[in-house]
Amino acid sequence: MNDLQQNQTTAQQAESLEDSRANPLRPHELHSSRYFQLLKSRRKLPVSLRRQEFLDIYHDSQVILVSGETGSGKTTQIPQFILFDEWESGKKVACTQPRRLATTSVATRTAAELDVPLGDQVGYSVRFERKTSRMTRLKYMTDGLLLSEASKDRDFSAYSCVILDEAHERTLSTDLLMALLKMATSRRPCLKVVIMSATLNVEKIQSYFPAAATFEISGKVHPVQIHYLSHSTPRYCYCAVTVVKHIHKNMAEGDILLFLPTSGDIEMVCSILRDEYEDLTILPLYSALSRARQEEIFEDSEYRKCIVATNVAETSITIDGIVYVVDSGLEIRPVYNPRLRMSTVLTSPISKASAKQRAGRAGRTQPGICFRLYTEQTHRACFIPSAPPGILEGELASQILLLKVMGFDSVGTFDFVDPPHPEVYLRGLQDLRSMRYIDDKGTITRTGRIAARLSVHPKWLNAFMEGQKNGCLREMIDLAAISSTQHPIFLRPPPARFAADIAHQRFACPLSDHISQLNALHAYESAIKTENRLPINQWCFDAFLNRRALSEAVRIRDQLVVSLQNELAITKEVCRFEDAEYDTHIRKTLARSFFYQCALKHPDMFGTIYRTVHEGHTAGIHPESVLSEGIQEWMVYSEFVSSGTPYLQTVTAVDPAWLIDLDFFQDDSLPKTADGNFKQPLVKKSLDKARKKRDSLEEDLISFEILDLKAT
DNA sequence: GAGCACTGC
Numbered sequence: 025m026n027d028l029q030q031n032q033t034t035a036q037q038a039e040s041l042e043d044s045r046a047n048p049l050r051p052h053e054l055h056s057s058r059y060f061q062l063l064k065s066r067r068k069l070p071v072s073l074r075r076q077e078f079l080d081i082y083h084d085s086q087v088i089l090v091s092g093e094t095g096s097g098k099t100t101q102i103p104q105f106i107l108f109d110e111w112e113s114g115k116k117v118a119c120t121q122p123r124r125l126a127t128t129s130v131a132t133r134t135a136a137e138l139d140v141p142l143g144d145q146v147g148y149s150v151r152f153e154r155k156t157s158r159m160t161r162l163k164y165m166t167d168g169l170l171l172s173e174a175s176k177d178r179d180f181s182a183y184s185c186v187i188l189d190e191a192h193e194r195t196l197s198t199d200l201l202m203a204l205l206k207m208a209t210s211r212r213p214c215l216k217v218v219i220m221s222a223t224l225n226v227e228k229i230q231s232y233f234p235a236a237a238t239f240e241i242s243g244k245v246h247p248v249q250i251h252y253l254s255h256s257t258p259r260y261c262y263c264a265v266t267v268v269k270h271i272h273k274n275m276a277e278g279d280i281l282l283f284l285p286t287s288g289d290i291e292m293v294c295s296i297l298r299d300e301y302e303d304l305t306i307l308p309l310y311s312a313l314s315r316a317r318q319e320e321i322f323e324d325s326e327y328r329k330c331i332v333a334t335n336v337a338e339t340s341i342t343i344d345g346i347v348y349v350v351d352s353g354l355e356i357r358p359v360y361n362p363r364l365r366m367s368t369v370l371t372s373p374i375s376k377a378s379a380k381q382r383a384g385r386a387g388r389t390q391p392g393i394c395f396r397l398y399t400e401q402t403h404r405a406c407f408i409p410s411a412p413p414g415i416l417e418g419e420l421a422s423q424i425l426l427l428k429v430m431g432f433d434s435v436g437t438f439d440f441v442d443p444p445h446p447e448v449y450l451r452g453l454q455d456l457r458s459m460r461y462i463d464d465k466g467t468i469t470r471t472g473r474i475a476a477r478l479s480v481h482p483k484w485l486n487a488f489m490e491g492q493k494n495g496c497l498r499e500m501i502d503l504a505a506i507s508s509t510q511h512p513i514f515l516r517p518p519p520a521r522f523a524a525d526i527a528h529q530r531f532a533c534p535l536s537d538h539i540s541q542l543n544a545l546h547a548y549e550s551a552i553k554t555e556n557r558l559p560i561n562q563w564c565f566d567a568f569l570n571r572r573a574l575s576e577a578v579r580i581r582d583q584l585v586v587s588l589q590n591e592l593a594i595t596k597e598v599c600r601f602e603d604a605e606y607d608t609h610i611r612k613t614l615a616r617s618f619f620y621q622c623a624l625k626h627p628d629m630f631g632t633i634y635r636t637v638h639e640g641h642t643a644g645i646h647p648e649s650v651l652s653e654g655i656q657e658w659m660v661y662s663e664f665v666s667s668g669t670p671y672l673q674t675v676t677a678v679d680p681a682w683l684i685d686l687d688f689f690q691d692d693s694l695p696k697t698a699d700g701n702f703k704q705p706l707v708k709k710s711l712d713k714a715r716k717k718r719d720s721l722e723e724d725l726i727s728f729e730i731l732d733l734k735a736t
Numbered sequence: 737g738a739g740c741a742c743t744g745c
Contacts, residue, residue, distance in 0.1 A: 123743065151745055168744040197744065280741060286740040311742060326737095356741050369740070414743090479745045517738095584744090647737045652739080667740065 030112040031083050035076035038108045049138055049145045059139040066137060069097030071241050075105055078239055082109065085237035086209050089230060090220045093243030098220055099189055101136050105401065106185050107162045115184035116160065120167040122195045123340055129162035134418055167197035169322055172199065191229060192221040194413035200423060203408055203440055203593050224377050227411045232441045245388035250398040259351045261289050261396050265296050267395050268330055271348050272304055278327040278347025281337060283382050284501055285354040285371050287312060290332045291518065297330065309333035312511050315573065338381055349386040349394040351379060360418045362451035365639055366664040373558040377410035379403065388666045398431065411444050420444055421452040422482055425461055428468040429476035458620055459486055474591050479583055482554040487617035488562065492592055494609045499542055505581035506541050507662060509573040513544055524568040532650050536676035540608055548574045587688040617676035618660045622683060623672055624658050634672060651675050
């Protein structure tokens, strides 16, 4: 390797090093026989045949766009080509992936191909798990993790080259990284950027990097025959069942993969098929299933397998041996509405790119067949070319704050591949200001700097500081951790819903879902610590608690404690159940921290209808809430969700006196009562006041934005 | 008494 000149190597030089008996990355070791086996198959990959061509382009350009379908070998080979070419620089090569599983498995594969122990010259880094060392020169990592590194070093100075893989997926992190790398390349001429993407939709990225060189590789996949319906049907579940039956009865052997939008659909279709066939192995697959049940799909089966899956099977989990794909053409999509400050979920048609990806799952090992449960006309006219990028879909307060902490003040005029909608940006600024993370001029504040570095939503920092005042900081950190787990901690499997509700009663706090969650987490932790008790798996099973979610919450909590220990005085002491005021402290803290997410029972309506103070929208209490009966007058909520009926989710009853006390609700002309038993006119008045305050905030921010635009 | 997916730090 010592003879290689940075950015001047040839394919021949590299290949002769790869062919030699001694491992060039580990001078005192010889290549294993497995290495040579792997090398033989690597050399047959489409991308390997064009190594010199790639290197020529790489040497001549700072930004390179690599496009190619699956099976081209780009994810494992291109980083190795670059590693050899950049070896002399002494810096690292980073390769990002959108998902953790892909990151670790591709790193493992590459380490094997280079014949080095994982974590030495080749390693990976994902949240909670790092296999890197001082020796590491090729580092696979999640895009989110590189983004958080970039927030401390916007020049990417540890790297000679950054490779963004799966850029066509346009995750929020990839988009932000593209923007940051675009700027970094102009400051660091020696920094190279490689963006790898599927062929589809690459023009957008190309026009974002006009000077970029392009390199296209073909893939190696089997043909998939596509069948459409002649008439469309709204009854996609029954249609899917019919098609699966048809395949099973009439078609040659080969496993079936069926895509449906929701876990409910999946369980229903599975039970219908199970009743019908004994010679078909029916397997549900969705993210909320336990790991063990997910892995059942990989087990050998005596019969034909029929896997009924959500989107997880589209990108996250790949299954070999699928010959038939049945595609409902539907998925669940979350859409954030900045005007309602609400995320709604909709069952909607997938994109053409997704349809192609789903069909491709049939041709991984041999030619396959894909049955689309929609007409060709629908596919042509109703499916958008590809899913909208993440940056256009969500709430952006955290990302705006991140950019501000990095020193980019004028985020509204920031150069994105796709700029977010101004309303989402304004709503983000408004939220940041009401949280006091930016000041009246849009400049980041001292607390804003701390909040930007949190691994949970920045809104939690205010709750931590309020918690510190009220002696329940640990509890607020626990709640922040629970709120950012991937799945809910309470399990309610449809066949055992009643039993689950009874089991959950021992954790229930009648006034608060948040405290009920805390009770469950604390019970889980003491069940782990207590010896001579049930194994923790059994304990969680009996209590209908999600063990994966709970252990994830504990890990997030521990990470938060570490990152906050210099900023806040966190004591070791955890829960104080014996304290009669415990619940009240927590509810008060929640009220004062999330006052902008509070709701009041609708006075004019019968039943459990509430109205949010901020936006004035009506909503019910989610039926899973301990407060779903709607007896309490005031509450704060964590989420406002809608998929048809709007609901407040995870709510805590609060005393309006705690709210009226705050600046936001302050009205000096109103008499204050000690018991907080406010009369209706008073409440109405304070609501109006709050709304006026919100409106004035909005006007101010719009004038900011105009200033912001003028400044550039 | 109604839901409803999937990633990441």
